[in-house]
Amino acid sequence: MTSTDSDRARALRLTPVSRETEDRLVAIVALLEKWQRTINLIAPASLPQIWTRHIADSLQLVPLAGEVRRWVDLGSGGGFPGLVVAAALAERDGMDVILVESDTRKAAFLREAARIGELPVTVLPARIEQVAGQIAPGVELVSARALAPLPRLLDLAYPFLAQGARGLFLKGQDVDNELTETAKSWRINARITESLTDTSGRILTVETAEPLTPAL
Ligand SMILES: C[S@@+](CC[C@H](N)C(=O)[O-])C[C@H]1O[C@@H](n2cnc3c(N)ncnc32)[C@H](O)[C@@H]1O
Numbered sequence: 001m002t003s004t005d006s007d008r009a010r011a012l013r014l015t016p017v018s019r020e021t022e023d024r025l026v027a028i029v030a031l032l033e034k035w036q037r038t039i040n041l042i043a044p045a046s047l048p049q050i051w052t053r054h055i056a057d058s059l060q061l062v063p064l065a066g067e068v069r070r071w072v073d074l075g076s077g078g079g080f081p082g083l084v085v086a087a088a089l090a091e092r093d094g095m096d097v098i099l100v101e102s103d104t105r106k107a108a109f110l111r112e113a114a115r116i117g118e119l120p121v122t123v124l125p126a127r128i129e130q131v132a133g134q135i136a137p138g139v140e141l142v143s144a145r146a147l148a149p150l151p152r153l154l155d156l157a158y159p160f161l162a163q164g165a166r167g168l169f170l171k172g173q174d175v176d177n178e179l180t181e182t183a184k185s186w187r188i189n190a191r192i193t194e195s196l197t198d199t200s201g202r203i204l205t206v207e208t209a210e211p212l213t214p215a216l
Helices: 003-014 019-035 044-059 082-088 104-117 128-135 150-161 175-182
Strands: 070-074 096-100 121-124 141-145 166-171 186-194 202-211
Touching: 003 044, 019 044, 019 082, 019 104, 044 082, 070 082, 070 150, 082 096, 082 104, 082 121, 096 104, 096 128, 104 121, 128 150, 141 150, 150 166, 150 175, 150 186, 150 202, 175 186, 175 202
Parallel strands: 070 096, 070 141, 096 121, 141 166
Antiparallel strands: 166 202, 186 202
16 A cells, blocks of 8 residues: 555545545546646645645535535635535535636646536636625635635635625634634634644634724
8 A cells, every 4th residue: 555545545534435526536636646747736745645635624624514505615726625525515416616716727727627527616717806796696605725814814705705605714723813813803703623634723614704894
């Protein structure tokens, strides 16, 4: 067994998936390894642990999301978490995972991965600020990983949160400090859960967030 095989086995023990989903994920990983030679889709040092550091880290959001059908992932990069959740939810009727990624080469990778995996994905090669208002209606869940500190992340996610979407954000252990900073400018109803895959990782579930109106 290679180190990648054992990483994959460990990831799938943490976040089990169906045989069909595993096959789709294997195809995504193979494509990512190929494209990674020319584009930095993930930190090169994390490639040997791609299954735990990236795939399982993304999959752990699926049970937290509930029965949603319209999911938007902001700043998807190499597809984490959005592409991976689309692979896990590919058989859900009416599923659409919208991946917003401003880097056109990464967006091209996401499109190719969605095509080969026949995933329920819409790729928007655009800046979030430019498209959020148009795509927000009907979005039930907004996710992001490694996109921005929480106050800025809420600015970007607010068009979706304002229309009733919940937020699922993969953060680091500093999330408590980020929440303290955020409370200066937002009224936020959120909870923190520990990551299954990374002892220092935290998942922030945002039920509601409203900007505090500056005093006149
Ligand atoms: C640090 S990477 C994280 C990628 C991925 N979410 C992950 O965790 O592996 C942040 C990504 O967000 C994209 N990004 C940053 N600001 C953006 C914006 N305003 N609109 C769209 N994409 C953005 C970048 O191009 C980059 O691919």
